[in-house]
Amino acid sequence: MKPRVGIADVAREAGVSMGTVSNVFNRPEVVAVRTRSRVLSAVERLGYVRSESARVLRGQLSRIIAVVVHDLANPFCMTLVQGAEEEARRAGLAVMVYTSPRDAVDEARCLGSLTEHEVRGVLITPTDNSDSFTAALERAGIPFVLMDCDPRHGHPQACSVAVDDVTGGRLAVQHLLDGGHRTVCFIGGPQHLAQVEQRRAGAREALAQVGQPASALRELVCPAMTVAEGREAGRRLLALPDRPTALFCTDDLLALGVLQELSEAGLRVPDDMALVSCGDIDYASAASVPLTSLMRPGRMLGSTAVQLLEAAPLLLEGEHDPRQVVLTPQLTVRRSSLRGLHASAIGY
Amino acid sequence: MKPRVGIADVAREAGVSMGTVSNVFNRPEVVAVRTRSRVLSAVERLGYVRSESARVLRGQLSRIIAVVVHDLANPFCMTLVQGAEEEARRAGLAVMVYTSPRDAVDEARCLGSLTEHEVRGVLITPTDNSDSFTAALERAGIPFVLMDCDPRHGHPQACSVAVDDVTGGRLAVQHLLDGGHRTVCFIGGPQHLAQVEQRRAGAREALAQVGQPASALRELVCPAMTVAEGREAGRRLLALPDRPTALFCTDDLLALGVLQELSEAGLRVPDDMALVSCGDIDYASAASVPLTSLMRPGRMLGSTAVQLLEAAPLLLEGEHDPRQVVLTPQLTVRRSSLRGLHASAIGY
DNA sequence: TTGTAGGCGTTATCAC
DNA sequence: GTGATAACGCCTACAA
Numbered sequence: 251m252k253p254r255v256g257i258a259d260v261a262r263e264a265g266v267s268m269g270t271v272s273n274v275f276n277r278p279e280v281v282a283v284r285t286r287s288r289v290l291s292a293v294e295r296l297g298y299v300r301s302e303s304a305r306v307l308r309g310q311l312s313r314i315i316a317v318v319v320h321d322l323a324n325p326f327c328m329t330l331v332q333g334a335e336e337e338a339r340r341a342g343l344a345v346m347v348y349t350s351p352r353d354a355v356d357e358a359r360c361l362g363s364l365t366e367h368e369v370r371g372v373l374i375t376p377t378d379n380s381d382s383f384t385a386a387l388e389r390a391g392i393p394f395v396l397m398d399c400d401p402r403h404g405h406p407q408a409c410s411v412a413v414d415d416v417t418g419g420r421l422a423v424q425h426l427l428d429g430g431h432r433t434v435c436f437i438g439g440p441q442h443l444a445q446v447e448q449r450r451a452g453a454r455e456a457l458a459q460v461g462q463p464a465s466a467l468r469e470l471v472c473p474a475m476t477v478a479e480g481r482e483a484g485r486r487l488l489a490l491p492d493r494p495t496a497l498f499c500t501d502d503l504l505a506l507g508v509l510q511e512l513s514e515a516g517l518r519v520p521d522d523m524a525l526v527s528c529g530d531i532d533y534a535s536a537a538s539v540p541l542t543s544l545m546r547p548g549r550m551l552g553s554t555a556v557q558l559l560e561a562a563p564l565l566l567e568g569e570h571d572p573r574q575v576v577l578t579p580q581l582t583v584r585r586s587s588l589r590g591l592h593a594s595a596i597g598y
Numbered sequence: 599m600k601p602r603v604g605i606a607d608v609a610r611e612a613g614v615s616m617g618t619v620s621n622v623f624n625r626p627e628v629v630a631v632r633t634r635s636r637v638l639s640a641v642e643r644l645g646y647v648r649s650e651s652a653r654v655l656r657g658q659l660s661r662i663i664a665v666v667v668h669d670l671a672n673p674f675c676m677t678l679v680q681g682a683e684e685e686a687r688r689a690g691l692a693v694m695v696y697t698s699p700r701d702a703v704d705e706a707r708c709l710g711s712l713t714e715h716e717v718r719g720v721l722i723t724p725t726d727n728s729d730s731f732t733a734a735l736e737r738a739g740i741p742f743v744l745m746d747c748d749p750r751h752g753h754p755q756a757c758s759v760a761v762d763d764v765t766g767g768r769l770a771v772q773h774l775l776d777g778g779h780r781t782v783c784f785i786g787g788p789q790h791l792a793q794v795e796q797r798r799a800g801a802r803e804a805l806a807q808v809g810q811p812a813s814a815l816r817e818l819v820c821p822a823m824t825v826a827e828g829r830e831a832g833r834r835l836l837a838l839p840d841r842p843t844a845l846f847c848t849d850d851l852l853a854l855g856v857l858q859e860l861s862e863a864g865l866r867v868p869d870d871m872a873l874v875s876c877g878d879i880d881y882a883s884a885a886s887v888p889l890t891s892l893m894r895p896g897r898m899l900g901s902t903a904v905q906l907l908e909a910a911p912l913l914l915e916g917e918h919d920p921r922q923v924v925l926t927p928q929l930t931v932r933r934s935s936l937r938g939l940h941a942s943a944i945g946y
Numbered sequence: 947t948t949g950t951a952g953g954c955g956t957t958a959t960c961a962c
Numbered sequence: 963g964t965g966a967t968a969a970c971g972c973c974t975a976c977a978a
Contacts, residue, residue, distance in 0.1 A: 256955055267965040272957055282963065299738075302714045303654040304955035307970050312651075314694075314715070322680040323897075325673065332670040335695060344711050346662075346692050347683060363692050366650040367662070390647075477883050506884045513886060535825050536854045538861060538886045549671075604971055615949045620973060630947065652971040655954050 255296045264292035275300065306368055315559060316346040316364055317373045317552075318383075325530050326548050327375065330397055333552025334373055341560060343370070350377050357383055365390050371559040373397050373552070378442075384408065393562050395555040398548075400444030409558045409572045411551050415445045418544050418579035419452025422498050422526045423467075425542070425581055427460055429524055429588065431496035435468045437483050437508065438500050439475045446500050449528070449544075453498060468494055472504055480507015488515055495523060496587075502529035506537055509586075513538065525586040534584065542587035545580045603644045612640035623648065654716055663907060664694040664712055665721045665900075673878050674896050675723065678745055681900025682721055689908060691718070698725050705731055713738050719907040721745050721900070726790070732756065741910050743903040746896075748792030757906045757920045759899050763793045766892050766927035767800025770846050770874045771815075773890070773929055775808055777872055777936065779844035783816045785831050785856065786848050787823045794848050797876070797892075801846060816842055820852055828855015836863055843871060844935075850877035854885055857934075861886065873934040882932065890935035893928045 261268045266285060273281050274289045281289075292298075306312045317334050319327035331347060338345045346369065351357035361383070364372060372387060372394040374380060387394050396410035426434055436453050438446045450469070457466050470486055472479040480503060487493065487508065499505035505527035512523060519525050519539045527534055527541040530548075534541040554575055561573070609616045614633060621629050622637045629637075640646075654660045665682050667675035679695060686693045694717065699705035709731070712720060720735060720742040722728060735742050744758035774782055784801050786794045798817070805814050818834055820827040828851060835841065835856065847853035853875035860871055867873050867887045875882055875889040878896075882889040902923055909921070 254955085257957095258955080261965095268955095269957080269959095269965060269967095270963080273964090276957075280963075285963080297737075299710065299713045301655065301716070301955050303651040303660075303716065304970090305957080306651040307649065307655050307954090307972090308956045308958085309970065310957080313711075322683055323673075323676055325671075325676075328671055328673075328676050331695065335670055335697060339697075339707070342707075344694050344696075344715060346694050347679065348692075349680075349683060349687075359687070359690075362647065363661075365647045367692060368649070368651065389645075503880075503884065510886050532851075533884065536851065536881065536884060538858050602971085605973095606971085616972085617949060617974085618947085621948090624973075628947075633947085649971055652954090653973080655956090655971080656973050657954065658973080 254301075255298050256301075257298070259296055260289065260292050260298050263296055264289045312368045312370050313342060314344050314346055314367060314369045315371050315373065315556065316348060316369045318348045318350055318360070319375050320350050320377065322347065322349055325532070326398075326546070329530070329548030330373075330375065330552040330555075333549035333554075334556050335552075336549070337553035337556035341556065343556070350375070350380065351383065357386075361386050361390070364392060371395070371562070373555045373559065375399070393559060395558045395562075397551050397555045398445075398546075407572055409562060409574065411554045411558065411575045411577065413445070413546050413551070414576045414578050415448035416452040416455070418528070418546070418581075419449030419498070420456045421452070421579070421581045422449070422528070422544050423453040423456035424459075425583065425587060426496040426498065426524055426526060427456060427462075429496070431494070431524060432462065433466045433468065433492075433494040434496045434498055435470060435487060435490070435494040436498050436500070437470045437472065437480075437487075437504055439472055439504070441471060449498075449500050475501040475503050477503050477507040477510070480504035480509075481511045482507070484508040484511025484515075488512070488517075497523055497525045499525065499527045502527050502533035502541070502543070505541055506533065509537055509539065509541075520586050520589045524589060526581075527586070528579075531582075534582075537586070539586045540584035542584045543582050545582050547577050547579065550577060602649075603646050604649075605646070607644055608637065608640050608646050611644055612637045660716045660718050661690060662692050662694055662715060662717045663719050663721065663904065664696060664717045666696045666698055666708070667723050668698050668725065670695065670697055673880065674746075674894070677878070677896030678721075678723065678900040678903075681897035681902075682904050683900075684897070685901035685904035689904065691904070698723070698728065699731065705734075709734050709738070712740060719743070719910070721903045721907065723747075741907060743906045743910075745899050745903045746793070746894075755920055757910060757922065759902045759906065759923045759925065761793070761894050761899065762924045762926050763796035764800040764803070766876070766894070766929075767797035767846070768804045769800070769927070769929045770797070770876070770892050771801040771804035772807070773931065773935060774844040774846065774872055774874060775804060775810075777844070779842070779872060780810065781814045781816065781840075781842040782844045782846055783818060783835060783838070783842040784846050784848075785818045785820065785828075785835075785852055787820055787852070789819060797846075797848050823849040823851050825851050825855040825858070828852035828857075829859045830855070832856040832859025832863075836860070836865075845871055845873045847873065847875045850875050850881035850889070850891070853889055854881065857885055857887065857889075868934050868937045872937060874929075875934070876927075879930075882930075885934070887934045888932035890932045891930050893930050895925050895927065898925060 257268050257271050261271045274286050335345045351360045375397050376399045399410050470483050528544040534543040605616050605619050609619045622634050683693045699708045723745050724747045747758050818831050820831050876892040882891040
């Protein structure tokens with residue numbers, strides 16, 4: 251085919267040396283304006299594109315960051331990727347996506363890809379067993395940022411972006427208490443999910459603040475965050491003696507399932523049961539009753555993670571000052587939590 | 599820091615020459631088994647990783663493919679990315695993600711990133727104005743595959759993977775007709791969406807097959823695929839004189855909105871109104887009534903696209919044999935379309 | 947089968 | 963401000 255046009259061709263076309271062409275791109279301020287524009291027009295004419303490979307080979311930082319998430323089909327993970335992509339684009343970086351390795355072989359492959367491409371940094375949503383992964387990154391000298399990690403479990407040395415789910419849980423339950431409810435049912439996901447435990451802690455705090463005993467928080471545990479489990483939880487809720495009048499679901503899918511079950515049983519939301527959900531705007535508005543929702547800022551998690559990654563190399567060599575950002579979730583009030591008087595009082 | 603360990607170090611450690619080490623990776627069959635294992639163990643000991651940059655610079659194909667989608671937060675686009683990532687992983691390729699450029703500047707930036715990284719190929723979901731983009735790729739000699747494109751609008755020279763939405767529409771409406779319905783309301787999205795028009799065509803075919811006049815298909819057009827527009831469509835549906843008894847929504851979000859409106863008006867699905875939706879499994883099961891749904895195989899679209907990309911270079915030089923794969927959507931029957939007798943007849 | 951040497955396109959360093 | 967030159971790490975002939 252046609253031989254690739256390189257920096258040498260541009261230099262010849264513009265009547266300058268290779269070094270000057272390189273300077274036009276990398277240190278524009280050092281080149282005379284006239285020369286620069288001559289070079290630029292030669293670039294245009296010849297359709298020259300820089301070779302990222304050669305740059306990196308020569309020792310430059312690569313312009314690739316990697317994002318490793320549990321599941322590319324999960325809406326929340328998606329918003330992480332979305333936020334990362336937006337911010338990366340702004341910074342002139344390209345984004346590679348990977349799903350979290352499931353076994354050692356997988357992990358080795360992923361790590362291999364990351365290191366061979368010499369990615370500039372990695373954004374990870376940590377799993378139970380991602381420690382060996384981050385250790386390997388550290389060994390390889392690849393910077394990384396944890397996204398949506400458990401703030402306590404702590405990789406205390408690592409940069410991270412987390413969501414303050416304790417505050418989130420508190421906000422949600424406070425809102426219900428403000429609505430006049432006195433007992434709240436907490437529908438949680440799998441026990442081991444740190445984020446869920448934190449929301450529970452926040453919920454307890456809120457009750458304690460108004461002097462309610464711990465027993466005012468009834469709990470139902472779901473083995474998974476799915477609509478089906480939500481329905482099951484709904485059935486258990488209905489069977490509860492002394493049924494609470496308010497509900498805090500720690501996941502949109504659970505909330506949707508509960509809602510289905512409640513309405514089949516003839517209970518009305520919010521009149522017979524107030525409901526606060528947690529998660530994503532789309533799911534919340536897809537429900538048959540618009541859901542009041544604790545929104546977790548996934549996009550911002552992603553974009554902030556990129557910013558941390560970019561800021562990290564600026565730190566002094568060997569210094570341990572990992573920035574650990576914690577974002578606060580927002581409570582978006584919709585109809586599912588507002589009954590009668592309370593609703594009209596605040597204008598809904 | 600520590601100097602990078604290169605092929606030379608491995609060679610020294612293993613007591614062979616650089617060429618042999620290279621051969622171990624690139625043409626293993628040409629190296630003696632004993633030598634090979636000696637090299638491999640040296641690699642292990644030293645923690646050697648190949649430099650992708652050097653490989654590519656030397657003229658090898660890069661191991662990166664790019665996926666360009668409209669919106670990284672859109673569930674369907676996500677399934678495309680997911681499918682692509684899975685297949686790419688199998689093939690030892692890394693995946694870069696981009697969102698479709700919105701203007702010329704954006705497009706130039708995206709193209710620049712693609713060409714500078716010398717990606718091996720690109721997967722695109724075409725937009726109204728993506729022709730200049732594909733043209734530029736062609737000029738740059740970067741192979742690409744169209745994903746979920748309009749099979750008619752035809753980039754006839756390009757590889758593509760599409761969904762046969764005509765058949766999809768036919769399947770959906772045939773199912774409703776099988777249920778005994780005789781008039782069907784078609785709730786479509788924006789007119790210019792090729793996929794929607796095709797589903798409409800399929801719906802008409804189904805009616806024609808049972809001898810129903812074209813007027814048996816009532817149509818409501820929605821300006822966007824959102825829950826809110828679905829509610830609006832629901833209101834219009836309720837106001838329709840001579841209201842049909844069956845409904846085909848060309849999008850899950852629309853279906854969810856319609857469903858909300860119908861149940862508020864006291865209509866029961868499927869008893870008073872049968873409903874077939876179209877899209878994604880999660881949304882369908884999140885509805886208050888499980889939705890019968892025309893499933894579009896997004897993941898397979900993505901993985902097939904990668905396969906086409908990999909197969910393309912095998913074609914003879916200059917030959918025009920773009921493979922254009924068309925996948926058939928599946929109708930998944932759930933409760934929303936099955937009333938009384940019909941339901942029990944097929945075991946629901 | 948193994949070893950040797952040249953060059954891929956850049957950038958940094960230096961002398962001008 | 964500009965021009966020449968030497969790496970960066972690998973792959974592929976080609977020679978042994």
